[in-house]
Amino acid sequence: MSPLARTWRWIKAHVVLGLGLLVLVYMFVPIAVVVLMSFNDPGKSKNVYKFRSFTLDNWTNPCHPAGMCHAVGLSLGIGLLATVVATIIGTMAAFGLVRHDFKGRSFANTVIFLPMASPEIVMGSSLLALFISGSKIITLGFWTIFIAHVMFCLSFVIVTVKARLAGLDDNLEQAAMDLYANERETFWRITFPLVLPGILGAALLAFSLSFDDFIITNLNAGQETTFPMFVYGAAQRGVPMQVNVIGTLMFLIAIVIVLGGELNNRLKARALAS
Amino acid sequence: MPRQGKGRYTAYWLLAPGAIWLGLFFVIPFYSLVSASLFDPNGSVLTGYDVTYHFANFGNAIKNYYPELLRSLWYAGLATLVCLVIGYVLAYAIAFKAGRWRNLLLVLVIAPFFTSFLLRTLSWKLILSDHGFVVDTLQKVHILGSDGRLLNTWFAVVAGIVYNFLPFMVLPLYASLEKIDGRLIEAAGDLYANPFKAFFKVTWPLSLPGVVAGTLLTFIPAAGDFINAQLLGGPGQRMVGNTIQSLFTSTQDYAAAGALSVILMALIVGLVMVYIRRAGTEELV
Structure with missing residues (x-):
């Protein structure tokens, strides 16, 4: 089979998976923005819809907004x-x-x-x-x-x-x-x-x-x-940028809980299999 | 495996707390809402309300707010359709193409939704904002005019709804796609159906229960939503949820708010009934 035909076959076999993964990426775009903005220092500017400069202040001082x-x-x-x-x-x-x-x-x-x-x-x-x-x-x-x-x-x-x-x-x-x-x-x-x-x-x-x-x-x-x-x-x-800190934390905690459960299941299955 | 327990009343005891809760705080409130919709519109919070069977409230609500009502159904319908297309691709990829990564991908579908609904929507506001990356790019390639914008347009609102309710579509679709026996699709191929024909003759009909459940679970919350319209839309994109919310909280016109809620509920129930009958999956509920 010519390399061209092989590539074409590969594309045909994986196009659905690729599109599916694209949809998944789309679902994570806003999350990435939340995480990014949790490190944003808006300074004096009132524009909270733009990343200005990097800071850890929001994370060290999460309870700052009244x-x-x-x-x-x-x-x-x-x-x-x-x-x-x-x-x-x-x-x-x-x-x-x-x-x-x-x-x-x-x-x-x-x-x-x-x-x-x-x-x-x-x-x-x-x-x-x-x-x-x-x-x-x-x-x-x-x-x-x-x-x-x-x-x-x-x-x-x-x-x-x-x-x-x-x-x-x-x-x-x-x-x-x-x-x-x-x-x-x-x-x-x-x-x-x-x-x-x-x-x-x-x-x-x-x-x-x-x-x-x-x-x-x-x-x-x-x-x-x-x-x-x-x-x-x-x-x-x-x-206030600190709400993004809370959003990121919630996301991380949920991931840890769900992945922890999944890992636990796999370990149990392995223990049963051996 | 239903069985007659040793106590005939065990089931009632088990159900009682839940039934009382739903009765008190879901069924009865619905009655108060219907009666609120029949309040004398001249009442106020200070003087109290009388149920005067003022059916004109309904007519007035429709007359005053039909643009919002129609817009809600239109936005929710469009968003449901877009969700169906991209959700189907994702669910199909997870069910048939992901192999041992299935569970991980499913977790990833749900994961974004542990970040607050409002934060996600605000995130879209940032992504679509004027002078943001997306708008600048679209302006450069002349899809948008040089002063064109995405925020405060119907596009932004529908995009927000699509994003926020996508998992409600993907999960039921996945559940029914996963049950399909792959050999059926192979058999279609063996019988000389091309992939498209195999899809429309085998996979699609077998996934219909998921399609119906997913579209309902997406459409219903979308039609009542007002967060997306509030944060991503402008005054021209108000949905019926915005109107009900402001009638209840700022105007405190409970009669109109009640009537509008009842109308929304009736519209949704009516559409859902027609839709379920058309789709022929009455055993769904």
Whole structure:
């Protein structure tokens, strides 16, 4: 085969992969900008949309902009609390839906699907309408944000855990029962460990949804300011470069967690194979 | 493997907390929203509101805000289409061409989305800004006029939406492409289908559930989004989300805001129903 034909064949075989990788590169362009800008020294200039000169100041002094670290703390607090609550009650619901046959199951599935199918602005504004009519009982603030976050994380948790549960091989549980494990032992020693990766994945998803939410939070936050709200507010005047430090950190932490999980799986698989 | 547990009510106990939460904070609020949409528009935060079944709110909302409504559907539809094309390429490459790098590539698809949504959008604002690299280059090659710009145009808003909702397209597409048995595509080749024919007769129809799920998951949040229009667009690119947001927060015209939210929801549900019926995948939900 002539070299030309060979090259042509190679191109034909790899064109889809190449295009796919291009799309992936496109997805990382804004991240690269966030990382780059975390080292930017805007100096006196008000133009925060241009890289001026290199500095480490943003990294050594991340809490410099007034109120930013407080906002990050609030987002972390709400994120953790909402994740724990949504993961627990969502996992329970997933077990109920997959493991039991009962009246109204398909109705329950529909209600669970709906929050994922509603635009955030509609969910946020309807919650606000409820909180306004109940303003004698509850004031907008930490707890209304918490309530909203658990609400929109729940469906995602239920769907994720359900998928894991539905894919479970119930022969393993049968085997445990055959070996005289009672229901409780079977659950905690077989079922739960097998579902755990799904639950952890759901928790990670819930946390990232909560930490990142702006539209619903902004409507229901009252006087509180979460990190996305801080960024949005700052964007009107010119963002402090330190928000890019937080963005970069979040990205790095997520990568470490996800890659760590993947590595753990590979090591386990290797240990089992040998 | 549904089964009748030993307690007949176990399922209800397990579901109760989640059901109560969703009932109280998703279903009931939706009712309050619908009733807010029927408020007497003359009420105010100070004097309180009365539900007067003021159906004219709907007519007024459509009359006042139909450009924003139409624009939202148009931007979201266009962005969904672009997402479908580039998302399909990426999902296809990961499912069939990536070999043992599959999992790593999947992680890379999700990874950018752990950086805040707002930061990513601001990042695009910087990339597309006037006198930025992209605009300067486009001006040099005369695609843009010498005073042409990208920010505050529909292009920037749609590009932002495409970027922000792309993973919602890629993941369901990947899930359904990955299930396709590669031997089917080979068989098509053996039966003298060229690659294009094999794709449109075998791969594409088999991936339809992913296409439907992906387009819905992209279109719905995109139609209600207002961040991209706010940060990347100008006054000429306002979407219905911007209007609802400002009616609720600054104007505090809850009647109009409620009516507009209900209209948006109804439009989306209507479009989705027609679309699912057309695509013939009613078992999706």
